[in-house]
Amino acid sequence: MYVKICGLREPGHVAAAVEAGADAVGFVLTRSPRRIAPALARELAAAVPPHVLTVAVFAGESPDEVRAAALEAGVRAVQLHGDHPREDFAALRDLGLTLVRAGSASADPHCGAFGEDLLIVDAPRPGSGEPWDWAAVRGRPTGRWMLAGGLDPANVAEAIDAARPWGVDVSSGVETAPGMKDAGLIREFVAAARGAVPAR
Numbered sequence: 001m002y003v004k005i006c007g008l009r010e011p012g013h014v015a016a017a018v019e020a021g022a023d024a025v026g027f028v029l030t031r032s033p034r035r036i037a038p039a040l041a042r043e044l045a046a047a048v049p050p051h052v053l054t055v056a057v058f059a060g061e062s063p064d065e066v067r068a069a070a071l072e073a074g075v076r077a078v079q080l081h082g083d084h085p086r087e088d089f090a091a092l093r094d095l096g097l098t099l100v101r102a103g104s105a106s107a108d109p110h111c112g113a114f115g116e117d118l119l120i121v122d123a124p125r126p127g128s129g130e131p132w133d134w135a136a137v138r139g140r141p142t143g144r145w146m147l148a149g150g151l152d153p154a155n156v157a158e159a160i161d162a163a164r165p166w167g168v169d170v171s172s173g174v175e176t177a178p179g180m181k182d183a184g185l186i187r188e189f190v191a192a193a194r195g196a197v198p199a200r
């Protein structure tokens with residue numbers, strides 16, 4: 001089970017995610033209580049070992065804006081929320097970064113359909129912490145896809161069982177308040193996601 005911890009803003013929380021065994025860490029460079037400047041993302045990303053993917057998160061920015069911020073942040077992946085056409089992913093391909101497409105359950109459920117490397121199937125309002133009907137997508141997405149939206153340490157096993165994703169992505173569920181991550185919750189989330197064995 002691939003695990004991404006998103007919306008990190010402090011070195012201690014990045015370290016907690018890495019030490020807990022997260023596969024990817026996210027830095028939000030778009031409008032959000034978790035937004036940080038690309039320069040801070042660069043500092044945080046510099047402390048992340050190469051086996052952990054560093055991801056810059058965007059929502060609705062143009063390819064040129066994404067390109068500039070991602071290069072400044074020095075990340076290895078960009079995550080695009082919103083209704084981006086295929087051309088936007090094609091325009092970013094030359095960066096050599098992992099491309100992540102994020103959309104709701106009504107978006108195209110096939111990873112790679114827009115030229116992306118990873119897919120996130122999320123709640124209608126990304127970063128809201130609101131659970132949704134995870135079981136509704138079971139069997140629909142294909143390829144390397146992560147489930148997101150309202151996950152937390154207490155429900156992630158149930159969510160995995162319901163949707164059967166390749167991975168999971170969390171932001172609000174490892175916080176004590178919007179934007180305030182908690183190292184203990186990060187550790188609990190990774191352990192719960194990895195311990196989850198879907199029922200047959």
Ligand SMILES: O=C(O)c1ccccc1N[C@@H]1O[C@H](COP(=O)(O)O)[C@@H](O)[C@H]1O
Nearest residue numbers: 006032126127129148149150170171172
């Ligand atoms: O985390 C944010 O604040 C955010 C803002 C704008 C776009 C995406 C954002 N994060 C992504 O949203 C989900 C997590 O949602 P939740 O808070 O756990 O319910 C995940 O895909 C994050 O990468």
